[in-house]
Amino acid sequence: MFRLFGNLWLDDPPDSVLTALDGALPLIRNLQQNITHGMHRSSNWSMDAAFKCYREEEYAWWKLHNVERSRKYLVHPSGRLDATVACHLFNPTFEIDEPCDGEIDDPSNPCIAQLHDVGLSAGNCLIFDHSARREDSRHCKMLYPPDLWDIHEAFVFALRSNIEAVVEICWGANVRERMLRRLQNNMCTLPLWGRYEGVTLYLELGEDKTSVRRFIIFVNHPQFFMFLKGTNVRAQAFRTEQGGRQDLMLEVASCLGNIVINAGFYKLSPLLLRPFRPTKAIREQRDTLKGQAYAELKAAFPGATLISSVKGTLSLSQKDHNELQGTKLPVIEHILKEHKIVTKDNIANDKALEEIRLQNVARFWGELHDVAVMFMPDASFNFAKKLECQQLINTIEASEGELYHWEELPASLAGLIQSQDGLRIDQHPIGSRKEAETAYRLLHCNGSPETFSIVGLAFAILITYAWSICRTPRDAINDLMVLRASSKGIVPRVCSSCNGRVLDDPFAYYAKNNVDYYVVKSSQTGCGLIDCTGRRVLLHPLDRSQSYVRALKKNLENIPNFRTRGGAEWEQYFLRRGQAELGEIPRTVELKCPREGCTGILEDDAPRWTIHSVPTVVLRQFTCPDCQRKGDWKPVNTAIKYITSETLSRTWGRFKKKGCDLAQYPRLADVYFAQGHITIRIAQLKEAKRLADESNAN
Ligand SMILES: [Zn+2]
Ligand SMILES: [Zn+2]
Ligand SMILES: [Zn+2]
Known part of the structure; x- marks a missing residue:
């Protein structure tokens, strides 16, 4: 066994870490010695005095920006300067029973309560915030300018240099981001091994860079686990993976600092799911204080986007009328049929492709449902109902919204977003908060995406996407379009007005008359990008050589190509229609590639039969999946x-x-297709009509 520091024992280090360890180990040994000889101890620095100065400076900053903000809402650190472990959080909020002149260690706040449940408190730690002012964390992140952060960080870094903690636990990505920015040149990393594989220790170096001041461990924010209320399989997997990882990191911290905590808390403890339900009076008090803070921020930062009120901030646009899709939401069945794979790209497979599309949509709705249950197990979701979706998002946003970074999104949510072809641009999956905000706008959601927590933002995206993909083509044009398989199924697009890149079309339709024509989708309200000034826009293919047609009945019918099916005027006279005319004639015909030597075969499941006395099939053009050539496919039989x-x-x-309107005469195959001169055939039709009229008259 190998002792790294304090009580942290590991297996003997493997070769892979030796280089990193060679550099770090002398510094770590040095830190151990300093502590043993009492050299790590702080001077007689007074935290109280420093805090008072800090509070005055912060107060003065706001005053300079035309706002008087109360000093009462600056929250004092908790614990002793000589604690071996420090907990570093981002900022205090109004989620607290007694908000005035408080200390950070107050378990009426759910995050602090979670720390207590883990076994961390002012009894064995020093706990402090990066900014001591009560505020909605998103506002700190979005609005605080650098000179205000300088005031907060002056205190935080003075505090940090006067505490004895050998290990500092930093909670959440907001703290990590600011710490890495501040300390980027004064840090090195040591990846652990064996039991602690996957945990990375950060070593904060002294000014001279030849000593280690302390270890830093970046863990997930308490809220990362608070959202998860469910106990289903997904929720259990989350606790095993993410909770297990958090437990491991905290175990390392407790060993380094030689304190006792509750092992396996995040993986196993039922306390994690304990609900917090403050009384109505407390809730109203909190909302009042939030409202005051919003007004103060509005005064200091005129024109800034704020999380304007506590409830009902979000409205998802379900309208988004366009030419292609109907507006009603069909009920999605959760039953999945066997998944077919269709690679052949032709009209004959149209029905199978539509079936696959519906299956994909149903699968997505099912997964969205499963993920939502992880967060709100008591609710039974119907995502087709706008109000229920709104409530889900309100509930998420009403909890403290400190989870802001893309990296703080639970993997199940990020994975579901990234798995969807229609939530990508050029099939590049969303991988950052900025990309997620853009997707939100492109889905035509109302409101400001930058004010959402990352979890709320993810759900807003997933829900609007769910709505958009389950809409079906309007009845009037449904029969005039087909889906296509393979690479033609997904189309990268640009906005016709601002030329901005928009989300890929995940289910591209093409004109049935000529599948070379992509059916372009439209929008009445621009593409959604901030700079888009367009109102009626087309989202046309990025590939300029791709022909396209608007989703209007007339346009689709008039696509000029009589070689493929649909629209040609002769069809209504020459083709058999309905059971009466088709009788026992086969409804599928096996076709073979016309190219010599090619063995390509496909099934035409909508063959066109003429009214010749011997039923005759009308040839169609297909591109051969085997040889890629295009041609008239002939029956195998x-x-x-x-x-x-x-x-x-x-x-x-x-x-x-000859001016003959066939509609005026009986449909007579033996006349239409006779060998005689056209004048003879027309005379025959006229005579047949006269005879028919006469027999009717009698
Ligand atoms: Zn369901
Ligand atoms: Zn645009
Ligand atoms: Zn072929």
Whole structure:
């Protein structure tokens, strides 16, 4: 066994860490010696006196910015300067029973209560905040300018240089961010091994860089675990992985500082799920103080975006009318059928692709439901109901919103966002807070994404995305479009007005008449980007060579390509329709690639049969999945007669040229397709009509 420091014992170090250890170990031994000989002890620095100075400076700063903010809401550190362990938090909030002239160690605040449950308190630690003023943490993060931070940090760093703690536990990404910025040139890292594999110790160096002042460990913020109220499989996995990691880091800290804590708290303790339900009077008092703080900030920072009120800040836009989709939300069944894989990209697979699309949508709704249950196990969610979604987000935002960084998003939420093709730009998954805020805007959510906690932001994105993908095409155009498989299924896009990049289209539709035409989606309210001044915009393909058509019935019908199905005028006269005319004729036809030597085969599940007395199939063009060539595919069964659409179009054109409107006459295949001159055939139709009229009259 190997003793690193204090009570921290590890297996003998493996070769992989020897280099890092060689540099760090002499410094660590040195720290141990200093402590043993009492050289680490602080002078007679007075925390109380320093705090009073700090409080006055902070008060003066606000005064200089036209606001009188009460000194009562600056919160004093707790614990002794000679504690071996320090807990470093970001800032105190109004989530407290007695807000005036307080100390940080007050377990009526849920975060501090969690520290107590872990076994950390003023009894064995020094606890302090990076900013001592009660505030919504998001406002500190968003609004405090550097010169204000300088005042807070002057105190914090004076305090830090006068405490005896050998290990400092920094809670949450806000603290980590500021500490790494301040100490970037005075730190080195030591990754641990064996039982503590995955834990990284930060060594804060003295000014001379030849000594270690103390160890720093960055752990997750208490709120990271507070959101999670569920006990389902996902929640258990979260506690095993994330909770287990947190326990390990705290175990390292307790060994370094030689204190006793509750081992395995985050992984196992039911106390973690304990609800906090303050009384109505307390809640109202807190809301009043928050309201006052907002007004003060508004005065100091005119024009800044604030978390404007305590409740009902968010409104998700469910409208977002566009040409392509209907507005009603279909009920999504949670039943998943066997997942088919369709690689062949052609119209014949249209139905299978639509089925897969619906399955993907249903799977996503199911996963979203599972994730939400992790956070609010008591609620039964119906994500199709706007009000329930609003409540979920309000509940999340009403808790303390200190989780702000993308890295503080639970993996299950981040993973769900990143797994969705339609939440990417150029198929690059969201990986930062900034990208998430952009996605929020592109989904046309109302409100300011920068005011959300990262968890609230993630849910707002997931819910609006869920709404958008479950909408189906409008009835009027549904039959005029097809989905396509493979690389054509996802389309990167730009806004027609501002040219900004928007989210990829995860379920791209194409015109049925000609699948080379992408059906472009539109928006009435710009693309959502901040700089977009457009109102009616098209989200057209990034690839300028990609043809596209708007999602209007007329446009889709008029796509000029009579070689593929749909729209050609002759169809209504020459093709068999309905059971009466189709009878026993097969509804699928196996086709083969026309190219010699190629073995490509596919199934046309919507063959067009003519009214020839011997049913004849109209050839269609497909791109061969095997040889990639395009051509008229012929039936595998050589007994099946076939004809090209050009031939039919030519025949129809002859009638038309002579001014003959086929709609006026009976549908007679033996006349339409007869060998005789067109004038003879028209005379035949006229005579047939006269005879039919006469027999009707009788
Ligand atoms: Zn469900
Ligand atoms: Zn735009
Ligand atoms: Zn082929």
